Amino acid sequence: MSILITRIQKYTPIARLIEHLRDPLYRNGYALVFSSGATSALGMVYWMVAARTYTVEVVGLNSAVISAMTFLTHLAVFNMMNALNRFLPNMSSAVARRMIAYAYLISSIAALVFSLVFLLGISAWEPELDFLSSSPSTILWFTGATMIWCIFVLQDSALTGLRQAIWVPADNLLFALAKIGLLVALVSILPFYGVFASWTIACAITILPTNFLIFGRLLPRHVAATGDRAELIPLNQVIKYVAGDYFGSLVSNAVIGLLPVIIISQVSSSANAYYYLCWTITYALYLVSRNMGISFIAEVAGDQSKLNLTSFRLFKNTATIMVPLIAIIALGAPYILRLFGGDYANEGATLLRLLCLSALPNIVVSIYTSIVRVQRRIPALVLILTIPYLLVIAFSFIFMDTYGINGVGMAWLVGQSLTAGVLLATELRTMWTIKDMQKETSIKLLLKAFVDGFRKLRSGWSSKQIISRYSPWISEIVRPASLLTEIASSEKWEIKQVLSTLRDMDILVIGTQNSSDTAMLHLPKSESALFDFERNIKALAALHADARLGDWRRLLPRLLFKGQFQGWPYFIVERLSGISAEKAILDNTDTSQAMLDSIFDVIGDFHQKTAREVIVGDQLLKDWVFNPIQNFRNSNLVYFHRKSHVILDRLERQMSEKLRNQRQVVSCIHGDCWPGNYLVIPDGSRVIGVIDWDYSQPTGLPIIDLVGLFLSLRRMKENRELGEIITDVLKLNAWSEHEQALWEQAEHKLNIIFPGIRESLVIFWLHHLNANVQKNRYFSLNPIWVYGNFVKVLNQL
Numbered sequence: 032m033s034i035l036i037t038r039i040q041k042y043t044p045i046a047r048l049i050e051h052l053r054d055p056l057y058r059n060g061y062a063l064v065f066s067s068g069a070t071s072a073l074g075m076v077y078w079m080v081a082a083r084t085y086t087v088e089v090v091g092l093n094s095a096v097i098s099a100m101t102f103l104t105h106l107a108v109f110n111m112m113n114a115l116n117r118f119l120p121n122m123s124s125a126v127a128r129r130m131i132a133y134a135y136l137i138s139s140i141a142a143l144v145f146s147l148v149f150l151l152g153i154s155a156w157e158p159e160l161d162f163l164s165s166s167p168s169t170i171l172w173f174t175g176a177t178m179i180w181c182i183f184v185l186q187d188s189a190l191t192g193l194r195q196a197i198w199v200p201a202d203n204l205l206f207a208l209a210k211i212g213l214l215v216a217l218v219s220i221l222p223f224y225g226v227f228a229s230w231t232i233a234c235a236i237t238i239l240p241t242n243f244l245i246f247g248r249l250l251p252r253h254v255a256a257t258g259d260r261a262e263l264i265p266l267n268q269v270i271k272y273v274a275g276d277y278f279g280s281l282v283s284n285a286v287i288g289l290l291p292v293i294i295i296s297q298v299s300s301s302a303n304a305y306y307y308l309c310w311t312i313t314y315a316l317y318l319v320s321r322n323m324g325i326s327f328i329a330e331v332a333g334d335q336s337k338l339n340l341t342s343f344r345l346f347k348n349t350a351t352i353m354v355p356l357i358a359i360i361a362l363g364a365p366y367i368l369r370l371f372g373g374d375y376a377n378e379g380a381t382l383l384r385l386l387c388l389s390a391l392p393n394i395v396v397s398i399y400t401s402i403v404r405v406q407r408r409i410p411a412l413v414l415i416l417t418i419p420y421l422l423v424i425a426f427s428f429i430f431m432d433t434y435g436i437n438g439v440g441m442a443w444l445v446g447q448s449l450t451a452g453v454l455l456a457t458e459l460r461t462m463w464t465i466k467d468m469q470k471e472t473s474i475k476l477l478l479k480a481f482v483d484g485f486r487k488l489r490s491g492w493s494s495k496q497i498i499s500r501y502s503p504w505i506s507e508i509v510r511p512a513s514l515l516t517e518i519a520s521s522e523k524w525e526i527k528q529v530l531s532t533l534r535d536m537d538i539l540v541i542g543t544q545n546s547s548d549t550a551m552l553h554l555p556k557s558e559s560a561l562f563d564f565e566r567n568i569k570a571l572a573a574l575h576a577d578a579r580l581g582d583w584r585r586l587l588p589r590l591l592f593k594g595q596f597q598g599w600p601y602f603i604v605e606r607l608s609g610i611s612a613e614k615a616i617l618d619n620t621d622t623s624q625a626m627l628d629s630i631f632d633v634i635g636d637f638h639q640k641t642a643r644e645v646i647v648g649d650q651l652l653k654d655w656v657f658n659p660i661q662n663f664r665n666s667n668l669v670y671f672h673r674k675s676h677v678i679l680d681r682l683e684r685q686m687s688e689k690l691r692n693q694r695q696v697v698s699c700i701h702g703d704c705w706p707g708n709y710l711v712i713p714d715g716s717r718v719i720g721v722i723d724w725d726y727s728q729p730t731g732l733p734i735i736d737l738v739g740l741f742l743s744l745r746r747m748k749e750n751r752e753l754g755e756i757i758t759d760v761l762k763l764n765a766w767s768e769h770e771q772a773l774w775e776q777a778e779h780k781l782n783i784i785f786p787g788i789r790e791s792l793v794i795f796w797l798h799h800l801n802a803n804v805q806k807n808r809y810f811s812l813n814p815i816w817v818y819g820n821f822v823k824v825l826n827q828l
Contacts, residue, residue: 065200073207074315075370077214078308081226082371084218091304093226095160095291098307100173102288103149104180107142108134110277112188116328117404119192128250131189138181146174159295176231183234186241191325195249202241209233276404279416286420287314290427294436302436305379308371309386309440316356316390317397323349324401331405339462342402346463349394360387378436385440392444392451399454402462415450422446456818497529497537501554504596505541508552512592512603515550519543536560540606550591553602563806564602567725568593574699574724579640586633586721607720609710616706616715616747624769625716627744630709631773633718634701634740638733639780641699645730647690651697655732655794656686659801663821666804671817678825682793689790695732696783702726703802704736705743726802734785737777738795741770752819753799757792758827764788796824 081090111134119127150164150173163173183206190198210233217225290310294303327345331338360367364383368376396419403411423446430438501508502525510521527549528540536556542549555561568590575584592603612630616623645651660679669675701708703726710720745756760766765788766774778785785791800820 069200070203070207073204073211074311077207077211078311079371080211080214082375084215085222085226087301087304087374089223090226091295091301091307092159093224094307095295095303096163096227097230098288098291099149099160100177100180102284103142103145103177104184105280105284105288106145107177107181108138108184109141110280111138112185113276113404115185115188115192116325119189127193128246131245134185135182138185139178142178142181143174146177172231176234179231179235179238182238186238186245189245190249193245193249198244202237206233206237209236276409276412279413282417283420286423290439293427294439297431305375306382306436306439308368308375309379309383312360312367312383313386313390316353316360316387317393319353320349320390320394320397324397327401328405338402338405342398343463346394346398349398353390353394357387357391381437382440385437385444389440389443389447392447395451395454395459396447399459419446419450422449497539498526501537501539502526508594508596508601509541511594514591515603536564549606551604551606553604554596555599561600563725567723568602570724570727573729577641580637581640583636583640586719588720588722607710607722609712609719612706612709612711612715612718613747615711619715623744623748626706626711627740627773629711629716629718630706630740633709633721634704634736635777635780638698638700638736642696642781643698645695645697647693647695651730652687652690654728656683656690656797659797662801662804668804668817668821672822672825675825678828682828686790686793689786696781697730698733700728700731700733700736702728702731702735702798704739706747732794733777733781734791735795735798737774738791739799741766752816754796754820754824757796758823761789761792761827793828
């Protein structure tokens with residue numbers, strides 16, 4: 032009994048939380064996040080007090096001075112914060128002590144030099160701030176403050192590198208509280224300089240106890256913590272790391288530090304006050320990702336074998352924290368800014384929303400930055416620290432002329448989103464595998480819930496628009512359809528549901544209020560959608576007229592009526608009962624194998640009933656190989672691969688040699704054989720309908736349906752592009768055991784040996800890719816889709 036109680040207690044929420052916090056990755060990460068959150072909250076209080084006790088012009092100019100000081104600090108520390116965080120975990124106590132001391136000394140000297148250079152040229156660079164060089168006392172004050180701020184910045188990284196980030200909140204809270212107290216105390220003494228004075232004096236007060244803790248207590252303890260992991264890192268490696276990291280960070284920090292100065296020049300000092308407050312709130316969100324990344328570096332630096340999975344765990348936890356925070360700030364932006372005054376709420380609400388939304392893609396950017404720091408991939412680090420921020424500067428100048436300070440928020444959102452999209456499509460796509468995601472079930476469910484929620488929201492809004500558009504016309508549309516008016520008068524028919532589709536077509540489920548009898552109303556909105564659906568109708572008519580199919584035709588929907596609505600044809604089609612096999616599988620993944628067998632039996636009977644033997648000649652080769660390849664050549668696809676024409680020419684020759692004059696069995700094929708086009712009874716055990724016949728062929732190879740079924744089920748399980756799955760099967764040149772058994776069963780039914788796996792995959796790939804490009808031209812314009820479905824397969828061929 033006691034063992035059972037212990038096991039139950041182990042899985043209580045509190046026990047799980049304690050176990051979670053024992054992991055240094057999360058404990059130190061959350062300490063840094065708490066530090067950022069608490070100091071940001073106090074920072075809001077600080078700027079709220081400043082906004083109510085000082086004029087807008089004073090706040091704007093003082094915040095610009097602080098920005099200049101922090102910018103010079105970022106220049107002077109040479110990004111040694113990341114070097115401390117990266118190398119201290121594996122250093123002995125003596126070496127770590129020297130590294131921290133040298134970092135303080137070098138940055139202080141550099142801060143002195145950079146500050147003096149800045150002040151000498153300040154009248155040319157920023158005349159608004161030339162009061163800083165007006166007297167020896169202000170020069171001494173600004174340069175001393177910059178030197179002290181360097182030590183303040185580095186000491187937090189020293190604590191984190193020593194894996195003692197739990198002290199960082201105490202350090203930062205002391206600073207935040209001290210500067211609030213000084214802000215109020217100095218308002219009457221220094222009405223013009225009070226904001227900057229409170230900042231710098233509080234910083235000087237804070238560094239003394241913190242560094243006593245580092246050198247007096249934590250460094251001696253570091254000996255026992257490091258143990259056998261201590262290593263002597265060559266100085267040239269540290270210098271190389273710092274140099275590359277510094278160059279990249281210089282750009283990002285320049286953007287953050289100089290944007291307020293640019294806003295003062297381009298707009299006004301008042302506009303900068305609004306921007307600076309909004310950025311202060313947003314930067315707290317950026318710091319969540321950054322701080323979790325800092326903890327990640329300290330934990331993984333000594334063991335990179337768990338880099339991929341640990342980085343994904345980091346993404347999971349960071350997203351869990353960030354998504355609700357971003358939502359709260361975006362929704363409550365006017366109310367948050369109203370705390371600072373009515374002008375801030377009126378001028379800054381939209382800006383705050385744009386800035387905080389940019390923190391969402393920054394999660395991905397920040398995590399990737401931490402990954403390449405651990406790997407010491409300096410070129411990649413330089414790119415990730417420069418490109419998104421250069422985009423911000425470029426888009427700021429573009430958008431600011433039209434949208435004012437809101438344009439800066441738009442620039443942050445666009446710059447971060449573009450960078451995150453590229454990373455997710457390339458580097459992180461290969462690092463965060465499906466296997467890793469399955470180990471982290473909670474993030475998989477979180478992401479699925481987020482995506483599903485967004486889709487439902489978008490679908491719900493779209494559905495309301497469509498229902499509103501067509502509801503007044505339903506009776507007029509139904510009235511000529513005698514098969515429907517026999518059930519009920521046209522006035523009783525209404526829109527029950529709107530279905531989504533990739534085509535330019537509205538699909539409405541219509542029925543009567545008190546009847547289960549329903550039909551599908553198809554309303555094409557373009558010539559291509561009309562062409563596709565008419566092809567579907569013609570295929571269904573031909574299949575219903577095919578006596579060879581016999582009772583199998585009960586699985587096919589019937590056309591009930593074709594009419595004209597506002598100059599466009601519309602179609603009313605019988606709605607078959609049942610649910611999509613795709614939904615049945617997603618609801619219960621354990622049924623996927625049984626569902627595969629059920630669909631295989633249905634489509635196999637269809638092939639067998641319409642099969643005939645042929646010798647492959649020019650016309651069939653044209654239909655199966657030459658025409659699809661020619662369509663690829665005429666599309667945008669070929670521009671994504673510099674050798675595409677060469678590979679396609681070779682593929683054309685190879686397939687012609689393999690298939691020409693060979694005996695094959697052809698049949699009617701569905702052409703889009705995936706579970707979404709099969710309707711099943713609620714428990715999924717029996718197929719009762721087959722829909723969407725617009726890509727069927729009267730003389731196709733049955734392997735197109737068979738391969739499509741196999742691959743689509745894999746795609747549903749693995750959530751990858753179909754082309755990537757084709758590439759995997761090509762590499763192995765083998766089906767799974769269950770798939771191979773069905774393959775052989777199909778060959779036996781049709782009394783034929785199918786082409787080899789490679790040839791079969793190529794034929795299916797040509798058919799599938801061609802159908803998708805023809806169906807929706809935007810596929811060929813989507814680089815992620817093209818890379819996964821065209822480029823990767825070409826590289827394997």
